[in-house]
Amino acid sequence: MTPTSDAAEPDYLATRLTWMEQVELHMRAHNSAPLNSRQRRRLRLAEAAGTDPWDAFEQVIGANNVGF
Structure with a gap:
């Protein structure tokens, strides 16, 4: 018998997202x-420092770059 819960999930939900993909999801969610190149550099530094993707989004991109 095959478990249906795993089979019912799309493949993209079962894969682990990279750090930058997580940041990009936050960006899309907040429009x-x-x-810019400076923000990309700062995000790479934040990733190297072990910063959580959500915290890096808040610190580097911040509310001033978000439009609802």
């Missing part, structure tokens, strides 16, 4: 403007 953020595209990243």
Whole structure:
């Protein structure tokens, strides 16, 4: 018998997202403007420092780059 709960989930829900993909999801959820080169650099530094993707989003992109 095959478990149906796992089979019912789309493949993208079963895969683990990279750190940057998590940040990009936050950006899409908040309708953020595209990243500039300075923000990309700061996000790479935040990732290297072990910062949580959500915290990095708040620190680097912040509310001033979000439009609802």
